Amino acid sequence: MxxxxxxxxxxxxGLLAAVGLFLLMHFLVSRGEAGVEAQRRDPLPQFIRxxxxxxxxxxxxxxxxxxxxxxxxxxxxxxxxTPTQPTPQPPTVDLPRFDFPTDLALAGLPMAVPxxxxxxxxxxxxxxxxxxxxxxVPPQYPVRARRQGISGWVRLEFIVNPDxxxxxxxxxxxxxxKGIFDQEAVRALSRWRFHPQMQxxxxxxxxxxxxxxxxxxx
Numbered sequence: 001m002x003x004x005x006x007x008x009x010x011x012x013x014g015l016l017a018a019v020g021l022f023l024l025m026h027f028l029v030s031r032g033e034a035g036v037e038a039q040r041r042d043p044l045p046q047f048i049r050x051x052x053x054x055x056x057x058x059x060x061x062x063x064x065x066x067x068x069x070x071x072x073x074x075x076x077x078x079x080x081x082t083p084t085q086p087t088p089q090p091p092t093v094d095l096p097r098f099d100f101p102t103d104l105a106l107a108g109l110p111m112a113v114p115x116x117x118x119x120x121x122x123x124x125x126x127x128x129x130x131x132x133x134x135x136x137v138p139p140q141y142p143v144r145a146r147r148q149g150i151s152g153w154v155r156l157e158f159i160v161n162p163d164x165x166x167x168x169x170x171x172x173x174x175x176x177x178k179g180i181f182d183q184e185a186v187r188a189l190s191r192w193r194f195h196p197q198m199q200x201x202x203x204x205x206x207x208x209x210x211x212x213x214x215x216x217x218x
Contacts, residue, residue, distance in 0.1 A: 124159050127197050127208035134164065134195060139188035139212060145180055146216065152176050153213040154185040162203035164193040172209065185212045 145152075158169040169189055171182050189212065197206030 124205040124207045125197060125199060127160055127194075127206035129195055129197060131194065131208055131210060133192045135193045137188050137191040139181075139184045139214070141214060141216070142181060142184055145214065149216060150176065150180060151215045151217075152181055153211055154181045155209065155211045156185060156189055157207065157209050158189060160194045160196060160206050160208055162196050162205060164196050166190055166192055166194070181212075181214045184214075188212065 152175045154171060154175075155173040156169055157172050158166050161167060166189055169186050171178060171186070174180065174182055189210070194208070196203035198204070
């Protein structure tokens with residue numbers, strides 16, 4: 001067999017094989033699409049049946065909790081009235097009566113008269129003793145007056161308490177004027193102590209006057 005004949009036979013065989021393969025592939029593709037369409041048309045299987053669902057609903061209705069019992073109110077106990085016992089009365093005793101005269105002077109009997117109590121003074125008295133402090137704190141010289149070279153004095157009025165302490169201090173007069181040595185004078189005098197004023201053997205408050213001198217030379 002020569003070459004052209006063999007070439008023709010091979011070409012025919014190749015064409016037949018190609019046509020056969022094409023038909024086979026078309027058949028397979030058509031069958032696969034038909035199977036997919038059939039699956040789409042078929043309904044999905046139901047895994048839970050309606051009867052089982054109804055049975056579950058009935059079971060839940062049977063298992064509903066019972067309503068709680070109504071709590072009855074506790075009856076109130078009325079307080080029992082306790083019988084009141086009569087209060088025992090003290091026995092009455094008849095005592096003999098004695099008639100005494102109310103006015104002893106009229107009856108002729110001596111009557112003791114208490115001595116009159118010493119009248120306390122209504123206010124502070126004048127201090128009549130030697131005005132010498134038993135303890136004192138020296139006043140400080142004001143810095144401003146020291147710088148300016150100012151000297152002066154302050155007259156103070158105050159009350160000596162029965163224990164010798166001082167209260168109610170007031171400035172009566174000052175030199176060269178009030179407001180320079182007043183504060184230091186009052187501060188020093190408030191710490192002083194004096195002998196208390198004695199009256200009828202008792203210590204009483206008394207009014208006194210003193211003059212505190214501020215001198216740079218002294």
